[in-house]
Amino acid sequence: MIWYPYQQMKTMKAPFQIVDAQGVYLRTPEREMIDSVSSWWSVIHGYKHPTLTRAIQDQAGKFCHVMLGGLTHEPVQKLSAKLEQWLPGDLDCCFFSDSGSVAMEVSLKMALQYYMNRGDKSRTKVLALEHAYHGDTFKAMEVGDDEDYHFVLEAYGEKTDVIHIPTRIDALEEAFARCHERLNSFIVEPLLQGAGGMRMYDIAFLKRARELCDQYDVLLIFDEVATGFGRTGNRFVADLVQPDILVLGKALTGGYIGHAATVASRRVFSGFYSDDPAKALMHGPTFMGNALACAAALESIRLFEEEDYMSKIARIEAITRREMAGFGDERIKEVRIMGGCVCVEVKDPKVLEGYQQFAYEHGVFSRPFLSYMYAMVPYVIEEEELVRVLDTMKAWFRR
Numbered sequence: 001m002i003w004y005p006y007q008q009m010k011t012m013k014a015p016f017q018i019v020d021a022q023g024v025y026l027r028t029p030e031r032e033m034i035d036s037v038s039s040w041w042s043v044i045h046g047y048k049h050p051t052l053t054r055a056i057q058d059q060a061g062k063f064c065h066v067m068l069g070g071l072t073h074e075p076v077q078k079l080s081a082k083l084e085q086w087l088p089g090d091l092d093c094c095f096f097s098d099s100g101s102v103a104m105e106v107s108l109k110m111a112l113q114y115y116m117n118r119g120d121k122s123r124t125k126v127l128a129l130e131h132a133y134h135g136d137t138f139k140a141m142e143v144g145d146d147e148d149y150h151f152v153l154e155a156y157g158e159k160t161d162v163i164h165i166p167t168r169i170d171a172l173e174e175a176f177a178r179c180h181e182r183l184n185s186f187i188v189e190p191l192l193q194g195a196g197g198m199r200m201y202d203i204a205f206l207k208r209a210r211e212l213c214d215q216y217d218v219l220l221i222f223d224e225v226a227t228g229f230g231r232t233g234n235r236f237v238a239d240l241v242q243p244d245i246l247v248l249g250k251a252l253t254g255g256y257i258g259h260a261a262t263v264a265s266r267r268v269f270s271g272f273y274s275d276d277p278a279k280a281l282m283h284g285p286t287f288m289g290n291a292l293a294c295a296a297a298l299e300s301i302r303l304f305e306e307e308d309y310m311s312k313i314a315r316i317e318a319i320t321r322r323e324m325a326g327f328g329d330e331r332i333k334e335v336r337i338m339g340g341c342v343c344v345e346v347k348d349p350k351v352l353e354g355y356q357q358f359a360y361e362h363g364v365f366s367r368p369f370l371s372y373m374y375a376m377v378p379y380v381i382e383e384e385e386l387v388r389v390l391d392t393m394k395a396w397f398r399r
């Protein structure tokens with residue numbers, strides 16, 4: 001049997017059976033529906049994109065995978081060269097892994113060892129945000145601020161190596177003043193906190209964080225697994241404020257094959273570059289640099305650039321603002337829009353019970369969680385399709 005994610009298996013409703021997918025549409029045996037979730041925010045070009053499918057097929061004709069221990073290949077070389085050129089500043093050093101959570105673990109391990117390699121063993125703490133989500137592996141859960149982690153706290157007691165702060169500059173300054181000597185890194189989902197509830201905050205917070213990290217010699221890590229590749233309306237938030245380590249995942253391959261990257265600046269890399277083998281980064285996921293994933297990622301980035309995806313995202317945001325203008329309901333706490341993300345937060349999660357089925361009947365796949373009804377559509381969506389997604393969200397409150 002399949003053990004499904006984030007579900008009580010005893011009470012879970014049967015998932016939709018997907019038999020085909022094309023463009024923004026998922027097809028069940030009964031009907032087709034627009035995927036307003038982009039398969040967990042990753043399928044930015046839609047499904048069965050001929051260019052991506054062909055890139056994978058062509059690479060499969062050569063080899064699907066070889067390990068990166070002692071071997072290398074053109075797709076991974078080209079992808080790292082592309083990212084080096086494409087990402088801002090000196091974010092040049094790409095460590096690949098098979099999922100966002102693992103790439104996060106790598107970033108945290110990098111930050112800790114960066115100081116250890118300098119003989120500084122006191123910087124064991126990580127500063128993070130309230131409502132943060134960085135993945136489901138253990139350290140990623142720990143830097144996260146998620147109720148799903150609470151069973152661990154029950155078992156082991158309070159966590160002491162992670163400090164959580166709200167996205168307020170006074171709280172940020174206070175935390176740095178109080179514990180900068182013990183911090184190796186400050187980790188954030190920049191501008192948009194996804195799984196923590198599509199929470200949006202101001203760039204001024206990140207600019208101040210950059211200053212404080214410089215002042216106190218703390219590494220700034222951006223988890224752009226969700227925000228990267230345009231979701232916030234910026235190509236990367238790292239284009240606005242440069243982190244020392246940037247983590248990419250989800251849309252990296254256009255959502256075609258799971259892959260992720262932890263991209264370090266030259267300065268971070270140089271903290272490991274040594275004649276001493278003990279200073280090496282001891283990590284190596286079996287499927288890092290998978291050739292099919294790299295081939296898909298290269299084509300995904302090429303499409304993103306050549307077909308001017310940033311203007312597609314600006315259009316999605318403009319249509320969303322137009323359609324949601326003036327929309328409100330007493331059961332709604334807030335409507336938030338940023339780039340290719342719209343979230344309707346309700347006051348009581350019960351308000352959203354039954355919405356997924358309602359959306360399905362209206363030809364939209366949606367997956368609300370807790371108090372959040374949201375859409376993060378594939379960027380190739382047509383205007384009328386996007387309007388249908390937004391109309392479905394609004395119609396739920398007008399029944």
Ligand SMILES: *Cc1c(COP(=O)(O)O)cnc(C)c1O
Nearest residue numbers: 099100101133134135194225226
């Ligand atoms: C999804 C997500 C992760 C984890 O990525 P996986 O590929 O699911 O392991 C980490 N950080 C953020 C911000 C995410 O949205």
